[in-house]
Amino acid sequence: MLNIHRDICGYCGCCVSVCPEGALELIDAYLTVEPACTSCGICAKVCPLGALEVVHEK
Amino acid sequence: MKNKYDVLVIGGGPAGALAAKTAAEKGLSVCLVEKRPAIGAPVRCAEGIGREALAEFTDPDPRFISAEMTGAAIVAPDGFTMRLESAMAGNKVGYILDRKVFDRELVWRAADAGADVFVKTRATAPIRDGKKIAGAHLEFCGEKRTVKADVVIAADGVESKFSKWCGIDTTVPVREIMSSAQYVLTDIDIDPQATIFYLGNEVAPEGYLWIFPKGKRAANVGVGISGRKSGKGHRAKDYLDRFVKRQFPDGKAIECIVGGVSVCEPLQETVADGLLIAGDAARVVDPLTGGGIYNGMFTGRLAAEVAAKCIGNGNCSKNALMPYDAAWRASKMGRTIARNYQIKEFLIKLSDEKLNDIIHSLAKVNLKEFSTLSLIKEITKANPKLMLELGALAASLR
Ligand SMILES: Cc1cc2nc3c(=O)[nH]c(=O)nc-3n(C[C@H](O)[C@H](O)[C@H](O)COP(=O)(O)OP(=O)(O)OC[C@H]3O[C@@H](n4cnc5c(N)ncnc54)[C@H](O)[C@@H]3O)c2cc1C
Ligand code: SF4
Numbered sequence A: 001m002l003n004i005h006r007d008i009c010g011y012c013g014c015c016v017s018v019c020p021e022g023a024l025e026l027i028d029a030y031l032t033v034e035p036a037c038t039s040c041g042i043c044a045k046v047c048p049l050g051a052l053e054v055v056h057e058k
Numbered sequence B: 001m002k003n004k005y006d007v008l009v010i011g012g013g014p015a016g017a018l019a020a021k022t023a024a025e026k027g028l029s030v031c032l033v034e035k036r037p038a039i040g041a042p043v044r045c046a047e048g049i050g051r052e053a054l055a056e057f058t059d060p061d062p063r064f065i066s067a068e069m070t071g072a073a074i075v076a077p078d079g080f081t082m083r084l085e086s087a088m089a090g091n092k093v094g095y096i097l098d099r100k101v102f103d104r105e106l107v108w109r110a111a112d113a114g115a116d117v118f119v120k121t122r123a124t125a126p127i128r129d130g131k132k133i134a135g136a137h138l139e140f141c142g143e144k145r146t147v148k149a150d151v152v153i154a155a156d157g158v159e160s161k162f163s164k165w166c167g168i169d170t171t172v173p174v175r176e177i178m179s180s181a182q183y184v185l186t187d188i189d190i191d192p193q194a195t196i197f198y199l200g201n202e203v204a205p206e207g208y209l210w211i212f213p214k215g216k217r218a219a220n221v222g223v224g225i226s227g228r229k230s231g232k233g234h235r236a237k238d239y240l241d242r243f244v245k246r247q248f249p250d251g252k253a254i255e256c257i258v259g260g261v262s263v264c265e266p267l268q269e270t271v272a273d274g275l276l277i278a279g280d281a282a283r284v285v286d287p288l289t290g291g292g293i294y295n296g297m298f299t300g301r302l303a304a305e306v307a308a309k310c311i312g313n314g315n316c317s318k319n320a321l322m323p324y325d326a327a328w329r330a331s332k333m334g335r336t337i338a339r340n341y342q343i344k345e346f347l348i349k350l351s352d353e354k355l356n357d358i359i360h361s362l363a364k365v366n367l368k369e370f371s372t373l374s375l376i377k378e379i380t381k382a383n384p385k386l387m388l389e390l391g392a393l394a395a396s397l398r
């Protein structure tokens, strides 16, 4: 599952451009993630601020 | 908002603004939608543009010019600084814009030309008529609307979701997204008329760090690193904070922005039935410099010109719109992107030692012309061995 830390996010769209599933969307000043997300972690890697985090549920 | 226009433009950045203005001037009915509540804010840019590039679209109105540049400097990984002055001392080579004002002014001009403009209005999906893109579903201040159009121009920037919804893969490869962070710093000691670029793995792996003056004691100080090199503890913001702490410990950050710049090759195809893709959405940023303001305006204007012709002929199929794709690729901008992509691919593979060598040797020659091309020409001249490594690229520079 992808966690979005809205308090850190600068809503820039960098992560949106690299998501292979098109699962992220920036709605003005907040980011949303759709069920299509595969938790691949690409977006979390490139975020300039570190606002995204993939958490694996046990 | 009407429910049918000749042209629907998605995105109110430089690409969308020029598309809307040009289409309106051609006598078409135009609707421009921008999802943000204010055009141009927050800024996602270091705001640098060449003098001639700007002149192609507008006079340098002091309202949107923050500073005029007469020179530049490149700082090698070992700290050695190479200065580049314009051929005539004091001659300006470019500007640092105030994009909050600039972007707004461009959209304002589109509105003056007759385009309808709606902010806080987001495109959420294309409308299809068979295979053809025939408009978009919009969310307008919380209300759902549909707007039909003969041609949709997707100018929705780095996110580029509209084209994705239309079935075109706009995903940027991880290693080719410049993950970036920038402060507007004030109260710092700088050369107010020169841009400075820092290279090297310590400051900006596979990218660069920039100081773009915004006034006598203020500048955009930012860094872009390859997405491949980004991760926990070593993100763009980490590199920026480290540099600022060392270089400008007393600087005051009055703005903090982040962003992504694509430095990949442009989309394979920038047209579909009823759809044209312009600006960052088409991935037409210069892969070497990361500059996309001019390229956005250029492709936006061209997209509208081709749209006007096709609407006039009553045929907006992919084939009919294809001259747009062909024209930008054949243009000076398109050729520069193709060449600079090769140069970027070469440069990012260099070790810091090799970069030092090149910059030291470059400092010994007198550059006659102020451009990345002349810089690269000198690099290859000064380093004959590089010519071999550069192969086909070097041949194209001779
Ligand atoms: C850190 C950084 C530094 C840069 N420095 C420079 C520089 O010094 N010089 C230079 O030339 N370039 C620079 N660039 C690149 C430059 O900012 C872009 O190339 C330029 O803004 C592209 O213009 P555009 O119109 O294509 O896209 P944008 O300016 O990004 O505009 C796209 C617009 O579309 C809107 N939008 C997106 N989706 C939707 C939707 N679904 N519905 C409605 N609206 C939507 C967005 O909100 C946005 O306003 C930099 C970029 C970054 C991130
Ligand atoms: S890249 Fe990071 S800061 Fe930018 S929108 Fe995505 S989560 Fe937010």
Ligand code: SF4
Pocket: A002, A018, A019, A020, A021, A022, A023, A024, A033, A036, A037, A038, A039, A040, A041, A042, A043, A044, A054
């Ligand atoms: S984790 Fe992967 S699939 Fe999920 S939003 Fe991020 S990039 Fe997309």
